[in-house]
Amino acid sequence: MFESLSNRLQDTFDRLGRSGTLNEKDVDAAMREVRMALLEADVSLPIVKDFVKRVKERAVGAEVAKALKPGQMVVKIVHEELIETLGEPGRLNFSGSTKPHVIMLVGLQGSGKTTTAAKLALHLRKEGRQPFMIAADTYRPAAVDQLVTLAKQIGVPYYEEGVSAKPEDIAVRGLKAAKESDAAVVIIDTAGRLQIDDQLMTELEEIKRRTEPAEVLLVADSMTGQEAVNIADGFNKRVGITGLILTKVDGDARGGAAISMRAVTGVPIKYLGTGEKINADSLELFHPDRLADRILGMGDVLTLIEKAEEAFDEAEALKLQKKMMENNFTLQDFLDQLQKMKKMGSITQIMKMVPGMGKIIDQIDEEEIDRRMKRVEAIINSMTPYEREHPKVLNASRKRRIANGSGVEVRDVNDVLKQFREMQKMMKQLRKGRLKIPGLPSIPGLN
Incomplete structure (x- = not known):
């Protein structure tokens, strides 16, 4: 964005x-x-x-x-x-509300409410709260099935009645089920609707009246464009939204909706959603200063550090550092680090957070990098544990077996091994203080 x-x-x-x-x-x-x-x-x-x-x-x-x-x-x-x-960073506010606290998600059809409901449930559970999801979208085909599938995928309890009952009745009975299951926070997924559809907006007002939500969050597609102002204003006037969740923020080069909706409604942006995948990193807390840094090409070092801390365990990092300094870095270590890097996000997402790197992102073919990383993973995964620890045993027949197992050519296996040997060589020079970087003095011996 x-x-x-x-x-x-x-x-x-x-x-x-x-x-x-x-x-x-x-x-x-x-x-x-x-x-x-x-x-x-x-x-x-x-x-x-x-x-x-x-x-x-x-x-x-x-x-x-x-x-x-x-x-x-x-x-x-x-x-x-x-x-x-x-604006100020918005956070969920449950003051004056009793458990289970209710969050009502509203917005246009196609804005990503159901996916966001699952992401929010995962985020709440990560914070130590017990989430519960209610499928109250009875209009969109397969909406209930989608919520049930996502709830099962992330292991969160849910309530659904199909599409025959009234959404407001489903929401009330779902809230009762949530209380019985001792849930802490209930997320009501409502049907998408236009802010000018009086009948459907009245339905939202009824759901709000009967469930008394602590939060009414407008889930909005960041690619909405100029219409974003009318959408946000329309929903705010009818149901009184308390916050915004912007979805697909990784897919729009413009992103003006974020600035417009916040300014016109006066309600805070609370979360930014990225991608279709449901994981701990696909819903971020909104930090205006960090977003401003990204817009002005200053990077977002704080978010980068937080993502790194989540992906890399400190004890593991120290152990890896010791192995690197002792020149015992193996292909298994290489694979582990590659997989941890992927948890932090795509290569372009990471580069956007590095100050000064924004201008060269357009020169990067992210799909090609992703293909190469998957190929490296497949090649190393096709090796035996012994081969990963002792790559010197990889003769011609072993390489052919690995190539067949990973669906690549033998030359691709050789390329991975060559890159790995060059990395080992660099680590050896680093350890002996012989690694010379232009403009910098050599690093003194660390052994």
């Missing part, structure tokens, strides 16, 4: 950064670029006008004029105003 906006803003700020001084004409030109970038990213016009006005007022003021590097000061102002526009 925000790739095109991020690239456009970075180009604008690069030009500002080359100026030793900054006058009002320079700021006007930069603000025109910022305005166009935001509009092209589908941020609504009133919000763009307000944002640019606030930035310009500060950018032509004393704080920029007196700055040692005026261009950088303008970037800082845009960053701060972007955080202000994105």
Whole structure:
């Protein structure tokens, strides 16, 4: 999300950064670029006008004029105003509610509510809460089946009555079942609907009245575009939403919906959903400062660290470091690290979090990298445990067997072994202090 906006803003700020001084004409030109970038990213016009006005007022003021590097000061102002526009980070609020606390998911059809319900259930369980899911979407074909399948997949209790009963009745009986099962949080998956459909919106109002949810979360597709404002405003007026969950944030280069919906409703963004897979990393807590960093190409180091801490165990990392320093790094270790890296996200997701890497993402063929990683996994998985620990025993016949088992050519097996040997060689040089990196002194011996 925000790739095109991020690239456009970075180009604008690069030009500002080359100026030793900054006058009002320079700021006007930069603000025109910022305005166009935001509009092209589908941020609504009133919000763009307000944002640019606030930035310009500060950018032509004393704080920029007196700055040692005026261009950088303008970037800082845009960053701060972007955080202000994105709003405070929203968190689930169950104060004044009794267990089981009810979360009601609403939104358009196709916004990803059912998938989000499962992701949210997984997230809540990770926090130590006992989730419970209710299938109250009786309109979309196979919606109930989808929720049941996902609930079973993640091991979360659920309630469903098929599609014959009224959604509001299903929600009430489901809530009773949740109380009997001692659930802590109930997630009601409602049918998708247009905010202008009076009959279906009345149905939502009835579900809310009878279940008294602590949270009413609007699940919105980040690729919605300019219509995002009307959708958010319509749902907010009818059912009083308490927060936003933006889905498919990894699939849209524009992403202006995030800025628009937050600004027009005044309710906080609480979660960002990525991908179709249901796992602990596919629903992120919303951090406005981190998102602003990503938009301005500053990376997101804090999220990167958190993902690394989740994927890599500290004791295992120390053990691996010892093996590397003693030159005992094996193909099994290599496979383990590859699989842990995959848990952190795709290569482009990781690179977006690294400061300065945003501009080269377009040059990366993610599908090709994914194919290569899968091929390496298949090759190593086709080896015996002994072969992974002692790759020197891999003769021609063993390589042929591995190639057949992994569906590749023998040359592909040789390529993996060559890469592994080069890695071992590099580790050996590192251990002996002979590894020379251009611009850096050699690393002293660590043995």
